[in-house]
Amino acid sequence: MEKKTFGLQVMSTNGIFYNDRASEIILPCIDGEYAILAEHEELVLAIYDGKMTIRDAIGDKIIAIVGRGSCQVANNRVIVLVDTCEKPEDIDRHRAQRALERAEEEMRQNKSIREYYTAQAAMARALSRLKNSSDYGID
Template sequence: MALTLDIVTPERRVLSVTVDEVRAPGAAGGFGIRVNHEPFMTALEPGRLTYVEGGREHHYAIGGGFLQVAENRVIVLADTAEAAGDIDVERAKRAFQDAQDRLLRMTEQDEHHPAESARVKRAAARISVAGR
């Protein structure tokens, strides 16, 4: 028996695959899912989503979202999702620096602060995943 993993963004279905394990960046901390996991739903932070298929790890940078587990099916509704091999590292580094620069010029009370903070986290996740 195995898990079915579906990763979906607002633009498209990114991935649908049978896996042995999923590890994700939950809002309350990282967690793992294996076959027959108890049903639950949680918010995801920007970060690394890893799945194991046949003993091999595959990595995705996700930009936050939600994850649901039920009946050996894991559904990830992600703001963004990008496979490690598809990430343009130089572009991610530029995006990180640009967002970091904008964030440093703001106060936490600035209405754009949450959006810039999220951009920094997404870019950092992309850099981290691509570097692996």
């Protein structure tokens, strides 16, 4: 029996991460992970910083760490737009640690609400990158 698939395109500000058939995608959402399979009903999702898992047409797993964005599901096609998308092994842990430290310092300073939220988002992104890269033994 042939595995059911759907068209999947994952794009970030750095370009196209994935553009092929897939059998499943699991996305990080505000209240946990959300899985999408072939012939899923139409919907739009908000994506949060975290780990995205793709199962391609033959069942191989592709892991990526994504930033915030959105996902649209319609007509057996899924489009994911995120601000960042990278494989765990491509994460520079030292750079992510420095970004975390900068964000923490920004949050300690008394600045505007907007600057506070920007620093908070940067901190969440850095923590997600550090956590998920360490899950795969990357130093």
